[in-house]
Amino acid sequence: MRMRWPLLAAALGILAAGCGQQQATGGFHQISYPAGNPVAGAKLFSTTCATCHGSNAAGVSGVAPALVGRPSLFTLYPHQWQLAAFIQTYMPKTNPGSLSKQQAADLAAFVYALNGKLGPAAKSEVAASLGRPPAPPSSPPPSSGAGLTSAIAAGQSLYQRVCAVCHGTNGEGNANNSGAPALWGPNSVVKGQSVGQLASFIKANMPLVKTNGVAPGSLTQQQATDLAQFIAQQNK
Numbered sequence: 136m137r138m139r140w141p142l143l144a145a146a147l148g149i150l151a152a153g154c155g156q157q158q159a160t161g162g163f164h165q166i167s168y169p170a171g172n173p174v175a176g177a178k179l180f181s182t183t184c185a186t187c188h189g190s191n192a193a194g195v196s197g198v199a200p201a202l203v204g205r206p207s208l209f210t211l212y213p214h215q216w217q218l219a220a221f222i223q224t225y226m227p228k229t230n231p232g233s234l235s236k237q238q239a240a241d242l243a244a245f246v247y248a249l250n251g252k253l254g255p256a257a258k259s260e261v262a263a264s265l266g267r268p269p270a271p272p273s274s275p276p277p278s279s280g281a282g283l284t285s286a287i288a289a290g291q292s293l294y295q296r297v298c299a300v301c302h303g304t305n306g307e308g309n310a311n312n313s314g315a316p317a318l319w320g321p322n323s324v325v326k327g328q329s330v331g332q333l334a335s336f337i338k339a340n341m342p343l344v345k346t347n348g349v350a351p352g353s354l355t356q357q358q359a360t361d362l363a364q365f366i367a368q369q370n371k
């Protein structure tokens with residue numbers, strides 16, 4: 136049998152001795168994480184985590200796992216401070232280490248509360264505090280992307296494979312609760328943008344995270360232009 140608690144006790148002993156080397160998830164040390172405020176955590180989740188984990192923390196297929204309804208999460212992190220330490224070390228995945236201890240503790244409290252671990256009242260309170268993800272940033276300056284109209288079909292098939300996971304098969308946005316904006320239709324946020332503007336934004340920023348095998352920054356200029364042609368066409 137594995138000696139989980141003796142090891143943890145040993146880890147805490149090492150910490151007490153003043154040696155704070157951090158290892159993998161099991162080896163986090165309880166270094167004074169505050170209790171955490173679940174409602175503050177819910178608000179921070181909406182602005183910082185929902186893009187990948189979904190606005191209701193239900194996960195986004197192909198992007199990030201659910202943080203609700205997964206008992207294994209609490210086997211991995213049986214104490215709130217352990218979850219806080221994981222979050223502070225590894226999340227948000229695009230900018231790990233950017234959260235304060237207080238923020239990580241608030242987020243861990245939020246995850247615990249949302250899963251009913253802090254009682255039914257806390258659960259409904261945090262569920263009600265979940266807001267909408269932040270508005271998208273303004274567009275970067277235009278570039279010289281000039282594609283052919285015949286690229287639209289290529290852009291369409293790439294869009295459905297990689298972008299529709301978040302932006303929706305009909306460009307309506309917020310697919311899988313991703314918080315991604317609409318790219319065409321009545322709520323389009325890119326209406327009026329040129330193909331060059333769209334292509335340079337897409338090349339630099341999309342997909343937001345690795346999606347169906349396509350990593351951020353890995354699209355070629357041609358692919359970005361094809362996608363931009365397709366999206367611009369849908370906005371006409």
Ligand code: HEC
Binds near residue numbers: 199222228229234
């Ligand atoms: C850019 C996408 C992205 C963002 C933003 C993000 N995560 Fe994650 N998160 C992931 C992915 C992907 C995983 C799966 C593990 C991995 O690949 O590191 C994950 C795993 C986790 C896990 C562990 C789940 C498990 O099964 O062990 C927790 C907890 C978590 N994230 C919390 C957060 C919190 C809290 C935030 C906001 C501060 C956040 N994440 C922001 C992508 C993201």
Ligand code: HEC
Binds near residue numbers: 333
């Ligand atoms: C994992 C989810 C996700 C995927 C996959 C994804 N996006 Fe996005 N996209 C977002 C989010 C969220 C935003 C809002 C900006 C932000 O928060 O960074 C966004 C913003 C955009 C915008 C900018 C809209 C504006 O405000 O000007 C464009 C254009 C865009 N995405 C195109 C694409 C294309 C093309 C693909 C496929 C290659 C793609 N996205 C894949 C989540 C995603």
